[in-house]
Amino acid sequence: MIRVILKRIGLAFLTLFGVTVIVFALLQMMPGEPIDSIVPLDASDALRQAIIEKYGFDKPLYVQYFCWLGNALRGNFGNSVSDNRLVLTIVSEALHNTLILALGASIVAFLLSIVIGVYSAYRPKSILSWVGTIFGIGGISIPNYCLSLILIGIFSVTLHVLPSNGMYFSGDYSFSSLLRHLILPALAAGAMTLGIMTRMVRSSVAETRNRSFVTTLRAKGLSEPAIMRHVLRNSFPTLLTVAGLQFGYLMGGSTMVETIFSWPGIGLIIYQSIFTSDFPTTQAAILIVAVIFVSINLIIDLLRIVADPRLRK
Amino acid sequence: MSDTIVKTTDLSVAFKVKKDLVPAVRQVSLSLEKGRTLVILGESGSGKSTYMKALLRILPHDAAIDGAAEFMGEDLLLKNEKEMRELRGDRISMIYQDSLSALDPMYKVGDQVIETIRAHRKSVSRAEAREQAEQLFVKVGIPSPRERMRTYPHELSGGMRQRAVIAMSLCCSPYLLLADEPTTALDVTIQKQILNLFLELQEKDGMSIMMVTHDIGVAAQVADEIAIMYGGIIMEYGSTREVLEEPANPYTRALIAALPKSGDRGRLVAIDGQPPTIVSMPSGCPFSDRCAYATQICKSSIPHLTPVTQTHQTACHLYERKEE
Structure with missing residues (x-):
């Protein structure tokens, strides 16, 4: 019985891992660069570059993924781009x-x-x-x-x-x-x-x-x-x-x-x-x-x- | 006072299929005395289980029962549902072929026995019922009964499970035990044990057993009387010795001839053709299509039981003719 339960729990974690990959990939598949939704289109190249570095968009994808996953596991989803409230607050209210x-x-x-x-x-x-x-x-x-x-x-x-x-x-x-x-x-x-x-x-x-x-x-x-x-x-x-x-x-x-x-x-x-x-x-x-x-x-x-x-x- | 426990006269059962009434059991007249065993022997689809279920009135609602059925002098067909419910599991109980599907998989076997006791003996407390159930488990030869009562049906072996079902059927000391192929699903060795258990219990409590089977070997071991059923009618009815050793009906003879004997090699002797289904029943003798001796009258009219000796009857036109 214990084995059955452990197997189910293991499978659940495996599923969740797959979900995180897909959720992360979704962002990459969305039209437009993610950076464009943060930086105004008329911003200077220097500012743009600075923000890219701050958000880590210059890093390889898998590094970005693990950074995001690590933060997500700690409940840190960052701030909303539209109204700057904590994402966690918005989502938990909803x-x-x-x-x-x-x-x-x-x-x-x-x-x-x-x-x-x-x-x-x-x-x-x-x-x-x-x-x-x-x-x-x-x-x-x-x-x-x-x-x-x-x-x-x-x-x-x-x-x-x-x-x-x-x-x-x-x-x-x-x-x-x-x-x-x-x-x-x-x-x-x-x-x-x-x-x-x-x-x-x-x-x-x-x-x-x-x-x-x-x-x-x-x-x-x-x-x-x-x-x-x-x-x-x-x-x-x-x-x-x-x-x-x-x-x-x-x-x-x-x-x-x-x-x-x-x-x-x-x-x-x-x-x-x-x-x-x-x-x-x-x-x-x-x-x-x-x-x-x-x-x-x-x-x-x-x-x-x-x-x-x-x-x- | 006569010691007849159960007696049916011209008992018929028909199922409603669309608008037609399809006969499954036709004018069956049998009786069973106290402390004796009657085995109804027949192929599948011959109506033997339907006959037994009709006695307990647990057939589906689309079944129409006709004729008369008496149990200890009471008319079973006149009783209402509540009176039948009081009878079922108390004075008449039933055992099934497949003990796994006969028990509720979600409840512990002990609880299912206790539940039956408490359904009929309202004054018995749970603890007393538990005590009684444990004694029943001992009686039917289940080792370490206290632990077994706490198991679920699927955790028991086939033999143990059938013993638990028997314990459940005995819980109110029935006068009549209906057994529907109780040993068919079991290994031969377990089969033997269960049959011996029946005989032992019968000797101790003097209950009557009506058993349905397709196994002549089983019938020979336990029966005092045998009724051969085919196509819903009784073909032959009499003491075990007479029916098996001096069969007077071509069907019984064919059935016995089809038994493999030790030393037999090569092909088994089978009865040609298929038994009729209830929707394709010949209008005359149900066996007429397969019978080597069938004549014109066999095809057109149903034979009735006629005495061969005082304790032996057969339903066959050929036999009737021979008498004339």
């Missing part, structure tokens, strides 16, 4: 906001999908099962930017019940203010998760119900609720994996949704920093999103070992 959005989206999506999915696995011909099918197909097929606009059209423009952008009303930083701003973007971002999860829960529970040990449970005289407990316990590891992956995606920040609702999360930061050629922020944001995604995957893998006795060896 991350905090994305976490709120991701939690809002996933709590609603997970709870709803479990209720609808389990119910429709037991009653495939019920109305709720049809609702589940519609959610399932709809959630997966409607692009989230479309859904965002539809939601804004209905709830903000027509009904005037919910705000269409930002996280708070100006001057009102209360929880209820946050909650009212959260509802629409959370629905838009969570629709996909809801669709995927509903289908997964339904198929996983339905499949488990057909396994032969369920016949044994009936044959030994257990009541239907007691049998259901066994069924859910057996579906749990699969659902845990899907739920974790979905949460990982949501933590990656939905750039479209965050941009449309002006939600100052990590997706919006990545979008803005690319347009302002704020390369230290872009790099840091992508790297941190990747680290979070890999970590969530690692945690799921470890939790799966805890949840499924057959994986403990």
Whole structure:
């Protein structure tokens, strides 16, 4: 068991190493020299040269990479090119906001999908099962930017019940203010998760119900609720994996949704920093999103070992 | 008072396939006395497992059961789901072919036994149930039962797992044990041990066993009576000695002839053709397509069981004709 865990952790680190290389290479692939976003175009050659040396752009690429990596490991991503704040501050604020959005989206999506999915696995011909099918197909097929606009059209423009952008009303930083701003973007971002999860829960529970040990449970005289407990316990590891992956995606920040609702999360930061050629922020944001995604995957893998006795060896 | 534990009269099971009713078990009349063993012998698809599941009423919802089934004088088909649930695992319990898929992989085997005890004996505390489960493990010959109870199904060997399943089935001292190919998935040596365990337990507790198998050897070892099933009907029914030594039905004879004997070399004698599936059932005797003696009447009408001796019946038109 220890070996399995160590192997998973090792793999996670290997993945992260690959991610740092790609993130660093992205900068090199961006159009234009990185130096151009720092130095005004009409600066003197001497100034330009001085800055190139200060930033280390004259060094070989691999030296630049290891310098950057070393600093990144210490949490030092430098200052934002556009407003000179610490990149780490910008990214961690954005991350905090994305976490709120991701939690809002996933709590609603997970709870709803479990209720609808389990119910429709037991009653495939019920109305709720049809609702589940519609959610399932709809959630997966409607692009989230479309859904965002539809939601804004209905709830903000027509009904005037919910705000269409930002996280708070100006001057009102209360929880209820946050909650009212959260509802629409959370629905838009969570629709996909809801669709995927509903289908997964339904198929996983339905499949488990057909396994032969369920016949044994009936044959030994257990009541239907007691049998259901066994069924859910057996579906749990699969659902845990899907739920974790979905949460990982949501933590990656939905750039479209965050941009449309002006939600100052990590997706919006990545979008803005690319347009302002704020390369230290872009790099840091992508790297941190990747680290979070890999970590969530690692945690799921470890939790799966805890949840499924057959994986403990 | 008669000591009949279970008795079915013309019990039929049909599955709904689209709009048709497809018969899987046809008018099966069998009975089993206290403390005796009935083996239902047949090829796969002959309806033998379906028959047993029908007794316990654990077939899927699209199965229609017809006829009569009595257990200790009570009509099984009149009971509601709650009454059946009280019966299952308590007075009637069941054992399966594949013990690995029959147990819940997520729960420790001990807990699965405890759960069964507590489902039927509400007054028993968890600790008492644990104590009882441990004694059951000892009874079915599982060494170091306390440790074994804490293991998961996949951590046990096939033989140990089947013993654990048997322990679970015995937890409420059943009057009737239904065993669905309980030894098919096991090595021959383990098979022998498990069969001996059945006979031992039967001697101690006087329970009745109804076992389904396709293995004539197994039937010969444990059966008091044998019923030969084919295409959903009983072809021959009688004491083990009579059915195996003086078979009166061409199918039984072909089955016995197909057994490899020691010293036999070269090709095995097989029965030509394939057993019918429930959707391609001949309208007459189900064996008529493969039977070397089939006549016109065999193709058109289903034979009924007719007595050969007091303890032996066969369903064959040829036999009926011979009597006339």
